Structure formats: C-alpha cells, structure tokens
Amino acid sequence: MRPAWSWAFQPGALRDVDLDIPSQITPEWAWGGSTGAGVKVAVLDSGIDASHPWVGSVEGGVALEYDPDAAGGVRFEEGPHEDLYGHGTACAGIIRRLAPDCEIYSVRVLGRKLTGKGFVFAAGLDWALREGMRVVNLSLSTGKRDYYSVFHRLADEAVFKRVMLVCAINNMPGPSFPAQYSSVFSVASHDEVGDPFAFDFNPKPPAEWGAPGIDLEVPWLDRKTIVATGNSFAAPHISGILTLILAKHPELTPFQAKTVLMALARNVHA
Amino acid sequence: MADDARPFDELAQAAADLGPAIEPPGYQDLLVWIVNTAREVTGAEAASIAVLDPREEILRFVAASGTAGDQVVGIEMDAGRGIAGWALASGQSITISDAPSDPRFAADVAAKTGYTPRSVFAIPLESDAGTMGVMEILDAEEGRDHAENESRVVTTLAYQAAVAIETTTLFRDLGRVLFRAAALAAADDAVDVKQALEQTAERARGSRRALADMLEIFYEIGRLGPEERAAATDLLDTFLRYSQGTRG
Numbered sequence: 203m204r205p206a207w208s209w210a211f212q213p214g215a216l217r218d219v220d221l222d223i224p225s226q227i228t229p230e231w232a233w234g235g236s237t238g239a240g241v242k243v244a245v246l247d248s249g250i251d252a253s254h255p256w257v258g259s260v261e262g263g264v265a266l267e268y269d270p271d272a273a274g275g276v277r278f279e280e281g282p283h284e285d286l287y288g289h290g291t292a293c294a295g296i297i298r299r300l301a302p303d304c305e306i307y308s309v310r311v312l313g314r315k316l317t318g319k320g321f322v323f324a325a326g327l328d329w330a331l332r333e334g335m336r337v338v339n340l341s342l343s344t345g346k347r348d349y350y351s352v353f354h355r356l357a358d359e360a361v362f363k364r365v366m367l368v369c370a371i372n373n374m375p376g377p378s379f380p381a382q383y384s385s386v387f388s389v390a391s392h393d394e395v396g397d398p399f400a401f402d403f404n405p406k407p408p409a410e411w412g413a414p415g416i417d418l419e420v421p422w423l424d425r426k427t428i429v430a431t432g433n434s435f436a437a438p439h440i441s442g443i444l445t446l447i448l449a450k451h452p453e454l455t456p457f458q459a460k461t462v463l464m465a466l467a468r469n470v471h472a
Numbered sequence: 473m474a475d476d477a478r479p480f481d482e483l484a485q486a487a488a489d490l491g492p493a494i495e496p497p498g499y500q501d502l503l504v505w506i507v508n509t510a511r512e513v514t515g516a517e518a519a520s521i522a523v524l525d526p527r528e529e530i531l532r533f534v535a536a537s538g539t540a541g542d543q544v545v546g547i548e549m550d551a552g553r554g555i556a557g558w559a560l561a562s563g564q565s566i567t568i569s570d571a572p573s574d575p576r577f578a579a580d581v582a583a584k585t586g587y588t589p590r591s592v593f594a595i596p597l598e599s600d601a602g603t604m605g606v607m608e609i610l611d612a613e614e615g616r617d618h619a620e621n622e623s624r625v626v627t628t629l630a631y632q633a634a635v636a637i638e639t640t641t642l643f644r645d646l647g648r649v650l651f652r653a654a655a656l657a658a659a660d661d662a663v664d665v666k667q668a669l670e671q672t673a674e675r676a677r678g679s680r681r682a683l684a685d686m687l688e689i690f691y692e693i694g695r696l697g698p699e700e701r702a703a704a705t706d707l708l709d710t711f712l713r714y715s716q717g718t719r720g
Contacts, residue, residue, distance in 0.1 A: 248558065287558040288574070289566075312561040314552030316529055316603065319561060342562035345598040373565050373627045376600055376634075417569060428574060431567035431593075 219453050226472060227465035229399075233446035238301025241445045241452075243337040244330040245297070245438075246323070247290030249283050250308040256295035256421035263308030266326050268318030275318060276325040283310055288422035292430065293339055293438040295421035300398055300442025304449070307335060312342065320349045327356050327380075331363055336448050339441040340386075341370040341434030343378045353380040361385045364455050366448070368441040370433040371409045382408045385456060387444070387463075391415020391436035398439055403467035411463065413439035499640045503535035506629045507607070511537045513622045515613030517589065520544050521597070523605040523637055524551055524560065531556060531606060533581075538610070540585035547584055556606045559594035563603065565627070567593040595627065597634035604637040650687055666691060 209215060224231050242261070252260035260282070269277040285291045294306050311326035312319070323342065330338045338360070344353075357380045360367045367386040372378035381388045390409035393416040394400040402412035415436030422428045444459055454462065465472050503521050511519035518538030522531040531551045536544035551557055555568055568574070571592045582588040589610035597604040607630045616622065656668040669688040693704045 248561070286552075287554075287561075289558050289562070312558065314529075314550075314557075316524070316526065316551055316561060319603075342564060344563050344602075345600055346602045347600040370564055372563055372598070373595070373623070374598055374634075375628060375631045376598060378563070422574060424574075426573065429569040431569065432564060434562065434564045434566060 221453055222451075227462055229466055232462050232466055233443065233450060236301075236446040236449045238304030238442070238445040238449045240303075240305070241301070241337065241449045242305045242307060242333075242335045243297055243301070243339065243441060243445050244307045244309050244333075244335040245290055245293050245339045246309045246311050246326045246330065247285075247293055247339070247341060248287040248312040249285035249290045249310040250294040250306065251285045251288075251291040251421075251423065251425070252282065252308075254291050254295065254421045254425050256298065256427070257291060257306070258298050258302070259306070260294070260308050261305040263310065264326075264329055265310040265313075266322045266329070267313055268315060268322050270318075274325065275321050278325075278329070283308065285423060286310070286312065286314060288428070289341065289434065292420035292422060292428075292435060293341055293441075296398070296418075296435065296438035297339065297442040297445065300439065301445040301449070304442075304445045307333070320344050320346055320352075324349065324352050324356060327353075327360075327367075331356065331359055331365060335365060336452075337366045337368065337441050337445050339368050339438050340380065341432075341437050343369060343372045343381050345372065345374065345376045345378055347377070349379055350377070354383060356380070357383045357385050361456050364453075366441075366444045366456050366459055368437050368444065370437040373433070378408075387411055387437075387440050387456075387460070389413055389415075389437040389440050390433045391431065393417065399443065401440060401443065401463070401467055402469045403464045409433075410460075411440050411467075412436065415439070499636060500535070502636050503633060504537070506633050507535045507537040510607065510609055510626050510629050513625050514593075514609055515616060516609045517611035518544075518587070519607065519609045521605060521607050521633055522549075522556065524603060531560070540587040543585040544581060547581055549581065555592050555594045556608060559596045560603055560606050563596050563598055565593070565595040567591060595630045597630055597637060599631070599634040599638045601638050604634045604641070607633060646687070653687065 250257060250260050263283065265279045265283040267277045268275060290308060297306060309326045309330055311323045323344065327338065357367060367380060369381035369386045369388050371381040371388045371390050380386050387410065388408050389411045392402060392412040392414065394414050395418055398414060400414065404410055404412060413436040415433055416431045417429055418435050419427050420430055420435060447459060447462060448454060464470055507519040507521055516538065518536065518541060520533050520536035522533045524531055529551045530548050533544045533547045551560055555566060559566055569591045571590060572588055591611055593609040593612055595607045597607055653668040653672040656671060669691055693701060
C-alpha cells in the first residue's frame, strides 16, 4: 500500500514540463514579441463595455447577482452585459493596451446592490478558476473578516491551477482580502503615466508591486475617457504584463512569475 | 402567556428606547471633526461622510464641511450609483479628476447644492465588520508638498469614521433586534418572550447574532431577583470599564 499522493510521482504519471530558465531574465525573454495571444484574462469588476474602442473585444463573460433563492445564494447570467459604473471598462482597456491579442472575459460582480457583495465576489472568482482563466484582475477587495477563509481557499486554489490573481490593495489601515495574501500579486499605484511597462518591486509588502495608477486617462462609459487615480488602475497594468509573459511561458506558476517580474522591475538591478 | 404580558410591554418599550439611549456620545461630533480635519489637511473645497443603510441600499450624508456643507447633510442617494457607489462596492478608493465629464458622478448632490466639483476622491469606510459608508473629498488642492502624509492621514481618518459608524450601528441594532423579538411574541400567542428572543437569535447572522444572544441573556437576568440583577449589572459595568481601559 503506497501512501496517498505518492501515485502522482510514479514513473509515467508525471507530465514533462518544458521550462527554459535563462541565465539572465530580460524583457526580451519575458515578453519580447508577445501579444498575449491565447491567454484568458478575467476582469472581476462592474462589467465591460465591449463597444469601447479602447477595449476592442470581449470574449465572453458572466454577470453575477446576489439571490437568496438561487443555489449557493448567487444567480449567474452568462453572455454579454453592460458596464454599470465604467470601472471594468477602464481595467479592460489598460489590459488591452498591453496585451492586444489576449482573450478578455468580463465577470460582473459589482452590481447595483451591495447586499451579499462578498458572496458574489467569491462566486465570481470561483467561476474564473473553473473556466480556465490564467490571469484574474481583481481591482476590488473586502475588509470583512467573515471572508478571510473563503478568499484564502480560493487564492490557494488559484496557485495550484497556476492562475495569477492580481489584486489592487486597499489604502486603509485595516485588512484587505485577497490583496494581503502572499500568493497574490498585490498592486499599488505610482505616478508614471507614459510607460505602461514601468513597474516597481516593493521589498516591504503587503503592496508588493507598483504600477501606473495616478492621473491616468482611462476608457469609461459612453465610449469616453476620464482621468482617474487609484490602485484599481495599477492592478490591470500588472495583469497585462503577466498576460504577455504567460503567452510566451505558459508553464510558469504564480511564484515563478513573481521571480520574473521582480527581475524586470525598475528598481531591481540583477 | 398572561404572566408574560407585562415583560412583553416592557420589551417593546425598551426596544423603542434602546437605540438612541445607548448610542455612544459624541458620535456626530466625531464625524464632523473627521470631515473638518480631512478637508483641512488636503486643502479641499469640501469633504463629507455618507453612511450606508444596508437595508434600503441608500447612502445618507451625515457630516459635511466646506462649500455647500450645510445643504449636503441629510441628502440621500442610491448607494448603487456613481463614483461613491463603485468605491462602496469595490472596497477601493478612487479619484476622478474631471468629474463633470461624467454627470453621473455627483449629479444627485450637485443638483441639490448647486456645487459641481471638478475632482472627487471617494474612500470606502470599511471596518472588519463590513462596509459602513463612504467619505468624499471634493476638489482637493493639487500638487501639495506633503501629499503622501496627507493621504495617510485621510485614510486613517476614514478608518476611524468606519469604526465609529460600526459601533453606533451595533447599538442601534440592539433596539431593532429586540423589537423584532417583541413583534414575534406579539404575533403568536403561543410564543413567549424568551422563545421569541431565542428564535431571533437563531435567525440572526454575523454581528446581529451576537446582539441577539446578548438580549436573551439580558432578558433572563431581568427575570432574576433584585440582588442577582444588581450583581449582574455590577459585573457588566466592571467588565465594560476594564475593556475601555485596555482599549486606551
């Protein structure tokens, strides 16, 4: 009788992994020539306006709403939907700018109702993990202690599925889930506006990554743009860069992707 | 049930009186002090705090400072709209620098006050019990020397506001939970007050669950003799003073 889990390591059971670790990680190796093609990216937000010229296209999506009568307390409606606030469109536009050929999915978890928003948020993340997304942009968070373990379970599941969870970190002194977990990419904003690839590594987390997010022109409702500031606009920059990297190096785990990002951050000198 | 009629009347009365009576003193003053300070440290035209009523999904402005401040207090708006709505829903703070370009941002309030801000900084008021409301800073001065420190001060103030609102809401809910139990007992003759409280406790969730459990204990204490009641009150009083002391 072999111990549980030992079967995974039997001859023939293990899948071969091709990983080309370079002697030095360069931007050219990481994302040179990549357009993000073939990588599925979920934007968990207020919906995406697919007709906005900065967004280009939306591959698919689902709108979630709190419904105590539905199974699990959440109702799912697959298919196209509008953006209720404009923010999801902004995130999708930032990702599209970096990764023009990626497949963007809109997971609408921010509705007009606030009741049960933590439930809906968790169900949206669960949907993204089930539907084969490789990058999930979460420009949202909750500080409510009741959700600590729910999001921790999902964040762990994401790592084992090699899904990159990119989270805007909240500015408040209190907790921020899932942004504060070590396995996610927690992002805050810096004030570079010209270069979307300008990102920093913070050796003193929890805000582990810095990316453009101050006074940015972003797409919004009615096919317009606005000038906005927030960590929620920095996160999609990291999502876009990870999308480019994954299109070239699909075997990377979130922790390896962090190594790649760290080597290429503006303030890291390898 | 006849024996329970008197406690039932008392319960209904206590429920009506409880919220306002035990609301922590200085709550309103604290929120006003917070918006004044937030406005001063950012050099903003105006600052305000709106509290979320989760049952009606409404944001109600309870404190405001600066331009049109007097007109803002008391205004209610749909919590699911505009930039404040997004901040509430997402738990993230956000600044829109050219707010008039999208009239949805502050249309409700601007129409009532006549003041349309150029920039809106919306900060969700979150404690670890959930979302309590939103603080807005309008037309903050650009390019100030100590912007980073100001931003830290503002977020710390927002957190204090969230905790103050949470505490006050808990006290108000105490009356509400008690009232629900009283209504339950009134609606069904077969249900006595203790049973009604137990049922309310079973159905309540989260922080209200703890309140409902507390009420059940208070009800039982209320049925003890005068000496036991006095001893229980002393015990609670001592505990309260101890915990206030340890919180500094």
